[in-house]
Amino acid sequence: MAAPGPAAGLWTIGGGKGGVGKSLIASNMGVLLSKSGHRVLLVDADLGASNLHTFLGMDGGRLSLSSFLNNKVAEIADLVSKTSIPNLDLISGARDSLDIADAGSDKIEKLKAALGTLDYDYILMDVGPGTASNMLDLFLSGDEGILVTTPEPTSIENTYRFIKCLILRRMRNVINSHGDLELKGLLKRIFENPEWSLKVKTVADIIRHLKELDSERGETLRRLMGDTSISVVVNFVRRQEDEALGAAVSRACQDYFGVDIRAAGYIASEDCVAESIRLRRPLVNEYPSSRAAASIEACLNGVIGPRARRATKAGA
DSSP states (O other): OOOOOSOOEEEEEEOSSTTSSHHHHHHHHHHHHHHTTOOEEEEEEOGGGOOHHHHTTOOOOSOOHHHHHTTSSSOGGGGOEEOSSTTEEEEOOTTOOOOGGGSOHHHHHHHHHHHTTSOOSEEEEEEOOSOOHHHHHHHHTSSEEEEEEOSSHHHHHHHHHHHHHHHHHHHHHHHHHHTOHHHHHHHHHHHHOHHHHHHOOSHHHHHHHHHHHOHHHHHHHHHHHTTOOEEEEEEEEOSGGGGGHHHHHHHHIIIIIOOOEEEEEEEEOOHHHHHHHHHTSOHHHHSTTSHHHHHHHHHHHHHHHHHHHHHHHHHO
8 A cells, every 4th residue: 555645634434325335445444544554543423324333343332422422421532442453443423312414513513623632643534424514514524535436326316416515515614614795795696697697507617707706706715615625436346337437427526516526446346345244344354355455445545645646746
């Protein structure tokens, strides 16, 4: 595996549909990073279907994430459990009574701030599926987002819906956090203008029309929207033609949404994947020579590589 660049902080792993393999990817990427000598924390924030502990052969534990979000535990560090793998820890979501989709934005901000106090090289957070505003905010809270999909038509459809909602939510958050009332007013003019609203189909269209009204604010919005870093991973790939699906999703996002979502790679579907889950052991440890394990490592490098290049460029 290529050596990671600077510590990436918080990675969020999510998608538009359940059952696409987020926990498989989060757990095995965490194992690979820890085996490279990095201190890694896995956070199970898919509270409605928490199962990260199962992939690591662990029980759920007495305390879980909602204990902190509901103020039953004061320090998030008290939720951290050691795994059997050196350098890899876990905050479980098992036995949670709180669905994070129902949690207020204040709880999400509290979680993000608390995770920032922990001393890890990488924090990988498994986020629940769907387009509820809080789920979108949780996904966007990371320094890097990994979007998981599968070749199934319903999964692809939900992925595009998730990306569209994600972009609009990101724009809303950027505008609100910027606190520029004039910018809000200009965007309102764009969306309420019948002629322009018919032409606005992508983020690039919005920014172009905004620049026509105010070039400085248009450039500000373009720069702030460009800070979002997202990769797509296609899981359960059986056919050769599906191996290029991630690149197709990336191109479609650029063409129709005007945003850059990188294709990190695909994960081969093999019987050993289901067997590793049945055994409650990480795939990359139990079947390290399998195509599936190799493709997870390739996807990890597909995320790390662009981050390292951006960090090098920023420091130049």
